[in-house]
Amino acid sequence: MAERFVAIQVGAVSFVDEGVGPVLDIFQERGQINALFLATPTWTRGTGGRQLPGQPLPDHGVQQHDLDWVGGNYATIHPQYYAGTILGAAGRAPEHPNWDIFEAVLPEAKRRGMQAYAWIEESSYAQELRNYPNFPKCLEVDAWGRPAKRFCFNNPDYRTWHLSIVEDYVKSYDLDGLAWCSERPGPLNVLLQGPVTPEAVSCFCPHCQAVAHERGIDVRRAQEGYHRALEWNAAVSAGHRPTDGAFVSFWRLLLQYPELLAWQTLWTESQRQLYRDIYGVAKACKSDIQVGWHVYHNLSFSPFYRADQDYAELSRCSDFIKVVAYNNCAGPRFHAWVANICQSLFADASPAEVYPLLLKLLQLDEGPYAELPKTGFTSDYVRRETARAVAGVEGRCKIYPGIDIDIPTAADTTKCSRDGVKAAVLAAFAGGAHGVVLSRKYSEMWLDHLAGAGDAIKELGAMR
Numbered sequence: 001m002a003e004r005f006v007a008i009q010v011g012a013v014s015f016v017d018e019g020v021g022p023v024l025d026i027f028q029e030r031g032q033i034n035a036l037f038l039a040t041p042t043w044t045r046g047t048g049g050r051q052l053p054g055q056p057l058p059d060h061g062v063q064q065h066d067l068d069w070v071g072g073n074y075a076t077i078h079p080q081y082y083a084g085t086i087l088g089a090a091g092r093a094p095e096h097p098n099w100d101i102f103e104a105v106l107p108e109a110k111r112r113g114m115q116a117y118a119w120i121e122e123s124s125y126a127q128e129l130r131n132y133p134n135f136p137k138c139l140e141v142d143a144w145g146r147p148a149k150r151f152c153f154n155n156p157d158y159r160t161w162h163l164s165i166v167e168d169y170v171k172s173y174d175l176d177g178l179a180w181c182s183e184r185p186g187p188l189n190v191l192l193q194g195p196v197t198p199e200a201v202s203c204f205c206p207h208c209q210a211v212a213h214e215r216g217i218d219v220r221r222a223q224e225g226y227h228r229a230l231e232w233n234a235a236v237s238a239g240h241r242p243t244d245g246a247f248v249s250f251w252r253l254l255l256q257y258p259e260l261l262a263w264q265t266l267w268t269e270s271q272r273q274l275y276r277d278i279y280g281v282a283k284a285c286k287s288d289i290q291v292g293w294h295v296y297h298n299l300s301f302s303p304f305y306r307a308d309q310d311y312a313e314l315s316r317c318s319d320f321i322k323v324v325a326y327n328n329c330a331g332p333r334f335h336a337w338v339a340n341i342c343q344s345l346f347a348d349a350s351p352a353e354v355y356p357l358l359l360k361l362l363q364l365d366e367g368p369y370a371e372l373p374k375t376g377f378t379s380d381y382v383r384r385e386t387a388r389a390v391a392g393v394e395g396r397c398k399i400y401p402g403i404d405i406d407i408p409t410a411a412d413t414t415k416c417s418r419d420g421v422k423a424a425v426l427a428a429f430a431g432g433a434h435g436v437v438l439s440r441k442y443s444e445m446w447l448d449h450l451a452g453a454g455d456a457i458k459e460l461g462a463m464r
């Protein structure tokens with residue numbers, strides 16, 4: 001039987017704090033891990049740096065929070081690959097400046113027969129990216145024509161910069177794969193799932209408008225529709241109820257402005273085109289490199305985002321998909337998500353009323369709404385999400401569910417356990433997974449809980 005793929009997301013700080021050899025020993029012995037998702041670049045606390053400030057430090061690593069953590073590229077940046085973009089060779093992380101994560105880790109990983117992937121976080125929300133020279137010239141534009149805060153997938157400089165990182169990594173290092181992560185919902189989804197500010201609804205930049213022209217979408221009508229939808233969002237989230245209710249008045253906007261939907265699809269397709277470009281460029285540099293995507297937790301919560309993330313379509317530019325199936329933190333996260341959409345699209349009903357219907361629409365089967373923050377989701381959720389993904393990609397790519405190991409939750413809510421992690425990993429493989437990705441970062445995991453993954457792999461009889 002083929003070896004099961006057991007990956008872990010790990011950031012630079014863990015190797016610097018604990019040493020490459022000792023960290024890999026722990027991964028192999030406790031977690032039965034045979035693949036590394038090395039977090040670079042990342043400007044996101046969820047994958048970079050030590051434990052989140054305010055959360056207790058786990059039982060390994062330096063016992064001090066890195067409050068001044070910035071993030072960035074932890075590999076050497078080779079400037080020859082960054083021509084053709086005004087963003088240039090930006091992004092080197094200020095932490096460990098003379099230390100290269102790939103140079104430090106790859107030889108030892110290879111010696112042990114462990115695969116190594118670059119885990120690339122777009123980190124579109126990070127202020128640090130906007131602090132670099134020229135990045136503010138690549139921003140999305142809101143429905144009133146004002147630059148917003150995130151970067152546009154159709155901006156040639158931004159696209160080329162990401163393709164430059166891909167070329168740099170694949171040509172400069174002997175990597176087995178790339179995993180690319182972008183956590184964004186698109187303009188219509190963000191607007192219907194909770195209260196928003198106008199800058200969150202984008203992109204109407206000249207590049208996106210050109211794509212709209214190509215697709216025969218009326219830009220003015222789309223902008224007008226989004227102005228109206230934002231007015232609707234502001235009124236509903238402030239507690240005002242249209243005579244026909246929040247839902248009916250929203251649906252009427254869709255009838256009057258089908259461009260609302262067309263622009264959401266334009267946005268999603270623009271993101272996916274970047275996926276296709278990354279896939280093609282990586283393969284052109286090294287034909288056997290494995291390329292795949294992180295599909296974020298909104299997939300489990302939003303039927304609207306789920307409809308966007310069509311597995312059959314995604315599978316055509318993927319060797320693998322890391323489907324987020326974080327069952328423990330899903331409890332508090334979904335509880336908050338339902339409360340949020342009840343201030344927007346579902347404002348006509350209460351969260352406790354909306355929740356059972358959402359479970360059905362999403363093919364979930366979890367406990368009472370009020371208890372979710374304390375119970376989390378069951379491990380069977382991991383099995384169902386995996387099976388749905390495996391069926392969706394129709395054999396064209398592999399499915400690696402992301403497994404929740406100690407993703408921080410509020411103080412009085414559900415926590416991970418060794419048995420819970422073991423059950424989640426077993427559930428992933430019961431759902432037909434080709435592997436798992438232990439998430440989100442080693443620096444927030446407790447060693448005993450990491451061993452729950454190892455317990456599962458041993459039980460499955462896998463040989464490292």
Ligand SMILES: [Zn+2]
Nearest residue numbers: 152203205208
């Ligand atoms: Zn744009």
